[in-house]
Amino acid sequence: MDLPEDYLDAFRCGNCFEILPKIPSESIDLVLTDPPYGIDYQSNRRVAREKLPKFAGDVDLSWLPQFVEEVDRVLKPDRHFYCFTRFDTYPVFYHEISSRFKIKNCLIWVKNNHGSGDLKGAYAPQSEMIIFAVKGKRELFGPRESDVLQYDNVPSAMRAHATQKPIDLLRLLIEKSTLPEEVVLDPFAGTGSTGLACKDTHRHKGDGKERFYVLIELNRDFHRAGMHGGLGKQARLWQDIPLAESAVPAKKRLVVRSRRLSRAREDQTLPLDLKTPL
Numbered sequence: 001m002d003l004p005e006d007y008l009d010a011f012r013c014g015n016c017f018e019i020l021p022k023i024p025s026e027s028i029d030l031v032l033t034d035p036p037y038g039i040d041y042q043s044n045r046r047v048a049r050e051k052l053p054k055f056a057g058d059v060d061l062s063w064l065p066q067f068v069e070e071v072d073r074v075l076k077p078d079r080h081f082y083c084f085t086r087f088d089t090y091p092v093f094y095h096e097i098s099s100r101f102k103i104k105n106c107l108i109w110v111k112n113n114h115g116s117g118d119l120k121g122a123y124a125p126q127s128e129m130i131i132f133a134v135k136g137k138r139e140l141f142g143p144r145e146s147d148v149l150q151y152d153n154v155p156s157a158m159r160a161h162a163t164q165k166p167i168d169l170l171r172l173l174i175e176k177s178t179l180p181e182e183v184v185l186d187p188f189a190g191t192g193s194t195g196l197a198c199k200d201t202h203r204h205k206g207d208g209k210e211r212f213y214v215l216i217e218l219n220r221d222f223h224r225a226g227m228h229g230g231l232g233k234q235a236r237l238w239q240d241i242p243l244a245e246s247a248v249p250a251k252k253r254l255v256v257r258s259r260r261l262s263r264a265r266e267d268q269t270l271p272l273d274l275k276t277p278l
């Protein structure tokens, strides 16, 4: 079933467990998400500035079965699902996801730097895991990739979110698993990196065509950061924007589609047009 137009390319501020049930069954082409870890995570990394805030839903993983069920419902048949996770919660995610999907790989994202963690008692963490699962059967697009993906982390000083993911990595996953103009859902969107990656696909070699995004984030501050500047700081994405254009004041650069405005006020959904530089 097709997704109503007002979901397309919208970054909703709200609880995904309230919004997901409103998304029609079999209307999404890819779910790519980085859920709360269930470990009460707070990054210790940032030294010069204040620590980035903890995020919601991170106290346990009791929400996971309902979440996986909803992902299964909204995905079209023969589509992919990527879920970031950690080494210590991987078995829980594996168990739950494999109850409804065929897990094809555990991708390892190797970063250019490492986190802090237990400084003396553990190896420095420099990787994250991404569960790659399929509903039905779908081949990957483009040249064959290894299950080890080496991508620079977002520099700590440029992060608006402690676990902000690099656009290049997300873009690769999107291009491997979708065709142009298909719809990508991220229900735990943080600062909206997945949305930027959907729009970034046309700027790079790949197939040169954009995807639509559907983003949901509970935390107003992360949502706002994504809307107003956090994403804009990932300058690589926007490097080809002429200086004169990127010098437009922030308020004017945020294009709000007027037909969505009244509804946006009601449900706190703020549409974001990422074709326009932030």
Ligand SMILES: C[S@@+](CC[C@H](N)C(=O)[O-])C[C@H]1O[C@@H](n2cnc3c(N)ncnc32)[C@H](O)[C@@H]1O
Residues within 6 Å of the ligand: 014, 015, 016, 017, 034, 035, 036, 037, 055, 056, 057, 058, 161, 163, 164, 165, 187, 188, 189, 190, 191, 192, 193, 194, 216, 217, 218, 219, 222
């Ligand atoms: C690991 S972070 C995702 C960060 C994101 N990948 C980025 O690049 O910015 C998980 C996010 O899920 C959000 N979250 C937690 N519970 C949620 C819920 N019920 N609905 C929507 N978002 C939720 C948290 O606020 C947090 O920002």
